[in-house]
Amino acid sequence: MLEFERVGFSYGRQPVLTGISLTIAAGEFIAVVGPNGAGKTTLVRLALGLIRPTDGAVRLFGTDSSRFRQWSSVGYVPQRANASSALPISVDEVVRSGLAGQLRPLARVSSTQRERIEHVLEVMGLQQVRRRRITQLSGGQQQRALIARALVTTPRLLFLDEPTTGVDAEAKTALRASLEHLVNIEGIAVVYISHDPAGFAGLAQRVLEVRDGQVLPVSGSAPVSSASHPGA
């Protein structure tokens, strides 16, 4: 699903990552931890082809990220994504905007796409607030709406960068329940960057730490039975 082969990356002369090799299989939930500035977001940007590795190769679904085109298979919710400066649009419209890459201008949403919108609103627990403006939601609800938008194309791999920043304990619990559903029922692979282990404890099959340019497994991150992950 995602493969880094001896990847190195530098911003100018500043090396950030060196010799990174890792693979993420279908249905896996991987947490990525590490100190500020260690290179966690850089790792995700490499995976998404937003930046090119200085050394080595990054492959998505077996294709080099520079040639990869099936972006509807990949969802991304960036760090500090918030709706505070967004237009006064509803949750429904935010979720629907996730289909923008698949819709031709003025085309109507198909019945399959409408069903998917309903499904992601339900999975993310947003049906009660779907007609509200996104700016009127709590931080946790906004975050779930942005994840719903990333899910609407039915991705097989989802990147979440610090999804619990600024959300309260109740919202974290709701987010966690939604992610459990995505991984256990839908078999989506998740790469979850966070400083907050409470957000992924018990969910992550592996915890990787980015530090000093390396990505290493955190000892004690017990593997979870693959039997509960039909996509694996």
Ligand SMILES: Nc1ncnc2c1ncn2[C@@H]1O[C@H](COP(=O)(O)OP(=O)(O)OP(=O)(O)O)[C@@H](O)[C@H]1O
């Ligand atoms: N566009 C850029 N140009 C130059 N240097 C950059 C750029 N983006 C990030 N860096 C540097 O690369 C290093 C890794 O940054 P990155 O954002 O990947 O870290 P991070 O682990 O995600 O940090 P945080 O936990 O604070 O979000 C940092 O030293 C940062 O200053």
